[in-house]
């Protein structure tokens with residue numbers, strides 16, 4: 001199957017009227033905020049979004065975004081692979097139209113349309129993946145290079161041969 005790049009921006013209301021489906025990829029390197037916390041900043045994000053109009057007449061974008069990323073294990077510092085996956089349902093809104101916002105079911109997230117009536121799909125997908133990224137990624141204990149046992153001894157600190165800078169200060173004070 002040929003992988004198509006999905007559009008960065010589009011008009012969600014028109015897409016909903018046409019019942020468009022976007023099925024394609026986003027280059028991972030175009031998601032700069034996300035790749036900041038990744039070890040390998042290249043790859044592909046698989047994105048699928050179905051646009052439709054619900055019974056209430058709202059335009060609805062329902063989709064998934066998934067990719068595998070390399071992050072640093074917070075325990076051992078080695079690179080680890082993580083599968084990120086996100087499912088979402090958005091409805092587009094115009095700015096701060098509170099009357100319209102009040103009618104939106106809680107199960108929908110809202111995305112604001114810009115002055116051209118478009119939304120930024122790349123930003124939406126990037127936000128979703130950043131939320132899917134764990135704050136402190138770690139290997140499972142069994143796979144981690146630093147076992148839980150080693151951690152419990154708390155034997156991680158400055159090497160003993162290195163002089164403690166505060167000790168030096170104390171020596172100076174004594175003189």
Ligand SMILES: [Zn+2]
Nearest residue numbers: 073076139144
């Ligand atoms: Zn680890």
